[in-house]
Amino acid sequence: MSLYFGTETAKKSIVIVGGDLLIGYFTALEFLKLKDDGFVSTVRVCYMNKDSDLVKELSHKGAHMMHFDLDDDKTMEKMYHQMECALILPPMMAKDMTHSKKLIQMAKHGQELRHVAFVSMMNIHKAKDMECIKHIYDMEQEFMTAKKQWETACLLSTTMLMNVLFYLRRSIQDTSQLMWPTKNEMVSMVDAMDVAKAIRNLATRCRPKDSPAIEKFVHFHITGMHAMSGEKLAMTCSHALGSKVVLKECSSKEMADYLSKTGEVTKEFIPVLRKIFEMAMKGYFKETHSDLEKLLGKEPLSTEAYFEKYRKDFKPHH
Structure with a gap:
């Protein structure tokens, strides 16, 4: 059993905190679909970045948008006003996390x-x-302390790559080389859209008729289903793109230099990509398991299908 956001007879109001994040954006879209179906009565989306194109688009699609400031307690209190359900995606871009x-x-x-x-x-x-990782663990502990006062609570931990290619696919010019720190590290091919659907499915599961009560707390750990080595990924890329892609081992600096040449869009992701690869090499992502397929009700997009879907966005290097 998982987090229980509604029944067939009762509509729910939900607040999604973090609508200016990619996962928050796609999750909000999923709940707006439920609003159209009459399952959710109100979808409030809170955000920090006023200039986010994601925020503007959600507003056009009918979400109730609300800007908040972590230093302003009054606006923070208003976020949850008259909301029965909350989905919280912590904004890590805060100066003091x-x-x-x-x-x-x-x-x-x-x-x-x-x-x-x-x-x-x-x-x-x-x-x-x-240090960011430490703050996240601290927040998880804060949640564990607070969960006692709610009917149901759910903690979803994600330690995935959030699909590097999802962010970079429109600006990658050279598909002849795949830069990779080592030959044996693993990469997730899960889209933010897949995660949003998993969250939606998790949040909207109803209590079975034969179940006397719902669980008070559940902790799901989501990672990618299609983790693979760099060599296998290069082979898969070659097959999907119709041209040979060669695996090239590189240092974190070389990785950053390579990504910096792919366009302005990628620059803000370079530091975190470098950190993810460093963490992977230290074994941080080795002891993980996946609930994503179960939550989605299907396998997430395979690597082959991913490249086939976005083939037009990759421009072969000549």
């Missing part, structure tokens, strides 16, 4: 809140160093 604990602390004051999910993203963009 410990402020993100406020998202949970303020949720304690939400008088109508009954169901809360907290998505702990280990490697979201803008994360600078291992």
Whole structure:
């Protein structure tokens, strides 16, 4: 059993905190579909970045948008006002990431809140160093302390690559080489869209009729289903793109230099990509398992299907 956001007879109001993040954006889209179906009555999306194109698009699609400031307790309190359900994606771009604990602390004051999910993203963009990881673990502990007051609570930990190619595919010019730190490290091919669907499915599961009660707390750990070695990925890329892709081992600096040449769009992701690869080499992602297929009800997009779908976005190097 998982987080319980509604029944066939009761509509729910949900707040998604972090709509300016890619996963928050796609998750909001998933819940807006449920609103159209009459399952959710209100979708409120809170965000920090006023200039985000994702925020503007969600507003056009009918979401109730609300800007918040981690240093302004009044706006923080309003986020959860008259909301029964909350999906919290902590904004790691805050100067002092410990402020993100406020998202949970303020949720304690939400008088109508009954169901809360907290998505702990280990490697979201803008994360600078291992200190960020410590803050995320601290926030998880804060959530574990707060969960007692809600009817249901769910913690989703993600330690995935968030699909490097998802971010970079439109600006990669050279597909003849695949830069990779070592030959044996693993990479996830899961899209942010897949994760959003998993969150939606997790949040909207109803209590079985023969079940006397729902679980008070559940902790899901989501990683990619299609992890593979660099060599296998290069082979798969070659097959999907119709041209030979050669694996080239490189240092983290070489990786950053390579990515910096692919276009302005990628520059903000270079530090976190470098950190992810460094963490992978240290074994941080070895002891993980996946619930994603179960949550999606299907396998996430395979590597082959991914390249086939986005083939037009890759421009062969001549």
